[in-house]
Amino acid sequence: MIPYGRQSIEQADIDAVVAVLKSDWLTQGPTIERFEAAMAQRCEAAFGVAVCNATAALHIACLAAGLGEGDRLWTSPNTFLASANCGRYCGAHVDFVDIDPLTWNLDVHALARKLEVAEREGRLPKVLVAVAFAGQSCDMRAIRALSQRYGFVVIEDASHAVGARYAGRPVGCGEFADMTVFSFHPVKIVTTGEGGMVLTNHPEWAERLRRLRSHGMTRDPAQMDEPSHGPWYYQQVELGFNYRITDIQAALGLSQLDRxxxxxxxxxxxxxxxxxxxxxxxxxxxxxxxxxxxxxxxxxxxxxxxxxxxxxxxxxxxxxxxxxxxxxxxxxxxxxxxxxxxxxxxxxxxxxxxxxxxxxxxxxxxxxxxxxxxxxxxxxxxxxxxxxxxxxxxxxx
Structure with a gap:
């Protein structure tokens, strides 16, 4: 059988994982930060926040954007379920924009028409998830212009598009999207086994993304409502999730980035x-x-x-x-x-x-x-x- 997709694992990948297995850290250690920094640098973004999978990345990206009960999220119908489900996790209404008959990505002309109607009817989206289907970005320049006119947040679901480029810059750079989500599933461009990442240039969103991936907890005294009890102390300041990636996975991702x-x-x-x-x-x-x-x-x-x-x-x-x-x-x-x-x-x-x-x-x-x-x-x-x-x-x- 010739599969439609397959991971590429070499000895360097195995050695990188073994090195972490022999270290003091298996999860929430320094390799995660190195992986985040390497992805951000590669994509010319300010911040990377790694999580357990791209579905989790989409979910916390929506939360960081302020999506909540009664809000609206639009996306393409030609995508995996997670591009829409992330809106439902937040209590938002989900709707779709039909695809371009040539590129099979979200049709920006259909988007423009739908936004005109939504503005008249008072039901504009708060978030648009623009899916880079098969590895190719949508017409992100036009989408950015529409977002500036109508005031919605653009999340590029670039699960297929690690290493892709748009308008001469890496996908994930933040020029046309407020946040970009990558997937590191085994059939994707690079793999961590399972894993995902959100890239953004917004420091306040990056901070909240990190908090949301780890139960809504913080050790930052500036975010606490009373003085710290000691070096062990933390507070849960919002409802978060256990969406953390491991150092083992991050080591594999770092090694894969070399290729x-x-x-x-x-x-x-x-x-x-x-x-x-x-x-x-x-x-x-x-x-x-x-x-x-x-x-x-x-x-x-x-x-x-x-x-x-x-x-x-x-x-x-x-x-x-x-x-x-x-x-x-x-x-x-x-x-x-x-x-x-x-x-x-x-x-x-x-x-x-x-x-x-x-x-x-x-x-x-x-x-x-x-x-x-x-x-x-x-x-x-x-x-x-x-x-x-x-x-x-x-x-x-």
Missing amino acids: LDAFLARRRGLAARYQRLLAELPLALPTTQAEAESAWHLYVVRLQTQGTTLNHRQVFDALRAAGIGVNVHYIPVHLQPYYRALGFKPGDFPEAEAYYTEAISLPLYPAMSDEQQDEVVGQLQRLLGKKPSASMLGASS
Whole structure:
């Protein structure tokens, strides 16, 4: 089986983890701070706050932004559940903005229209979660302009986009988003096993993020309502969570960062090769937004099956049967039973729904060989009625 994604673990990663296992710290030690500082420096951000996973990162980012009961959060329906659920955790109403038919990211034109209506009706969002789907940012420049006009906080869900760039700067720098969330799940660009991080340039938000990840506790006398009882003393000043990451995970993340450029180069090379080899098949291939440089977490195609003998499900099943571990990203969130119970229904976001009926995520990960990619391409060519060309399959990345 050729999986759609796979972590890349080398001896240096193992050695980094073993070094922490032999140290005095397994959790909440100095390696976490080094990992946070390294990510912030790489992304040209002021602060990084590491947590146990990206869902936790989204949750506390929303809380730091002041999202609460009765507020509104908007996001894309073409995303994983966490991009919307984070709003529900805070007691907020969640709504969606349909996707661009070319980039499959949130459509800024649909966003602008929806904001105009929401302003008239007095129901503007407090937070917009802009999802960098497959590793490519949305039109963040336009989103930032809209946020300044309508007064909402922008959280970029860049779970797919560690190492991506937008407008010539790293995703996470804070120029176009108030906070940026990364994921370090094993199939993502770099991994800590499980883990996530919030980047921000706002010191007060960074301080609150750190407090929220650890039960709402503080040891800072300036935040306490009475003098400290001694060096052991802490106070819980708000309701927080146990969202802490460990030094073990942070050590793996630090080691993985050393190879981030190599990971990105290979992913981009494989994506470019897919673009070339699949160009003549009945597929809609990924389109790059003008100012975005994708990290290529996913390589998604849309089947154009009109006039062919196989439908979407049949192509998916045939690829799986051939040992190609394809997947689908994503089922539109508003069609999940939980969100249907909140009033959403089929037809609410037609572009996302049309996308879902055609999308297939093909294998893409740094250790994937050209020969494995040739196998994926060959199976697609066989299924979709085009004979593989030896010269095409032999083309280097």
